Amino acid sequence: MPARAATIAYAFKNAAWADGYLQGTLAAQTTGGSEIGETFAAAAQVRVGDCASWQAAFREMAERVEELALESDRAGHAVSARDCFLRASNYYRAMLVQMGPRVDPDYHEVARRMRSLFARAAALSEGLIEPFELPFEHGHLPGYVLHGDDGTGPAKTVIVVGGADSFAEDLYHWYGAQGARRGYKVVLVDLPGQGLTARDGFRFRPDAEAALGALVAHVGARPDVDASRIAAIGFSLGGYLVPRATTAGVPLRAIVAASIFPDFEDHWRSIPLVSTMAEWEGTWKMALLARLFGSRMKVVERSFDTYKERWGARSIAELVEKAAGWRFDPGAVPCPTLILAPQSEYDGYGLVRARIHDALDRLPNPRKRLVVLPSALGAGRSVGGPNLSVCARMAFDWLDDTLAADAPPAAS
Incomplete structure (x- = not known):
């Protein structure tokens, strides 16, 4: 046919x-x-x-x-x-x-x-994309280094951290290739729980500093990396993982959070559909919910299926329980911070807007900024996804200025 x-x-x-x-x-x-x-x-x-x-x-x-x-x-x-x-x-x-x-x-x-x-694409990239494995605890975490720098000396470097359903390969499109085009060395990695790491016994965990600390040490030891100019971009769940790591002493020069989640447990519980599904899962009410929301529920159920594997949960209720303790104090984030917030969430949800501004107010480093990703440019939905160019422009223009040789280092 x-x-x-x-x-x-x-x-x-x-x-x-x-x-x-x-x-x-x-x-x-x-x-x-x-x-x-x-x-x-x-x-x-x-x-x-x-x-x-x-x-x-x-x-x-x-x-x-x-x-x-x-x-x-x-x-x-x-x-x-x-x-x-x-x-x-x-x-x-x-x-x-x-x-x-x-x-x-x-x-x-x-x-x-x-x-x-x-x-296969990486093997034909003429050295742009270098696969690597990060030794961590009982195994290895897979990733890639993108060589966007000119190779003349230790380079400024950015680590890209994705969300609850991401793969390291996604990160090439989310900020990775855009950073390499701008002359950065870019590190893409599956942290515990991401990609296929759950199959190797790694699960999502609140202490992001464990894996990110190992990654920063590993990357900083490379002769082609300027260890004093390592930054990180975290989007979606990465907006918890990256800033949380800095509060525990992981030495990042600057971070971008798109958006920022100081209390991920509270974020989970504040989503009505999540709390409803956690309460109704396995009952006739869940079947009713599926009929009411139709095709949306089919996709949502598959998303939660992914989350359950990655957190090691048997049910949505257990998944919510596993978010307990997922929090950090924005007042303990020492480095310059850029927050990117999609306009649809910023304008549409008072709780989201209040959370973002509370975090922004508490960030101690004076080099901090909030940028609302505009719906008028098609970047206003979840983490700005429909317009990757605008997201990259906002993130890397700010990082260029912040990581400049004459810019003050991060507060200690």
């Missing part, structure tokens, strides 16, 4: 599907992770509310683009092969946004395929 034409007039009326997932894939075009035509061709095959059709559509596109990569690679066309491997990897990643590791049997196979194709 021939594929339907890729003429999609923004047919996804469900905001989660259109803004959260379709735009998220489209946004990666900025960094070579997608093409508009390919993304729309896949989206044209999707039945809104049907997770299986989303998975099938993006699997088919991933396989098509992977075959293009292999053809170019066999013929010795390295640039074409690299570009296609990168896009194919990200289309497999697009599948995962509507999959759960416990409810979809092929979740881990898809994730491994995504990772293996990213590795």
Whole structure:
């Protein structure tokens, strides 16, 4: 049966599907992770509310683009092969946004395929993307170093930390490639709980300083890194992990939090859908909730399936309980801090706005700033995802100034 034409007039009326997932894939075009035509061709095959059709559509596109990569690679066309491997990897990643590791049997196979194709792109990157492993406790945490600097001496470096459902490969598109273009050495890593680390016995944990401290020490010991100019960007859950680590003495020169979560337990419990699902899970009320919210609930359930594996929880109620103790004092964050807040959350939720301003007021370093990511530029939804260029501009322009040679060091 021939594929339907890729003429999609923004047919996804469900905001989660259109803004959260379709735009998220489209946004990666900025960094070579997608093409508009390919993304729309896949989206044209999707039945809104049907997770299986989303998975099938993006699997088919991933396989098509992977075959293009292999053809170019066999013929010795390295640039074409690299570009296609990168896009194919990200289309497999697009599948995962509507999959759960416990409810979809092929979740881990898809994730491994995504990772293996990213590795093929890295191998053809002419040294730009260097895979590495961080020794940590009973195993290793996987990651990449992007060499955006000119190689003439120890470089300013930024570590990118993602969220509760991220993979290290995502971070290439979220800030990674943009930082390398600006001359940074960029470190991307799966911290405990992220990526596939739960399969190796690592779970999310509140003491972010353990893994981030090991990472900063490891990176700072490299001769091509200026250990006095290591910064970090944390988005989504990373907005807890990164600032928390600095309060425990991890020596970061500056941080960007998009956004900031000083009390993650309180954040979890303040979301009505989370508390409702925790109370109703396993009852007839949950089935009613699924009928009321339809396709949105199918995706939400898969998201929570991912969270449960990564936190090591058997239920949503246990997941919420595991957030106990996830907090830090913004008044103990010693370094310059930029907070990025999406406008839809900043304007739409008084509790979010109050939390952000309370944290901003308590940050002790005078070099601090809040930037609201504007909806008028398409950056106003969750962590600014639909406009990666605007997010990168805000973060790296500020880091450029803050890490400049004549800028004062972080307060001790």
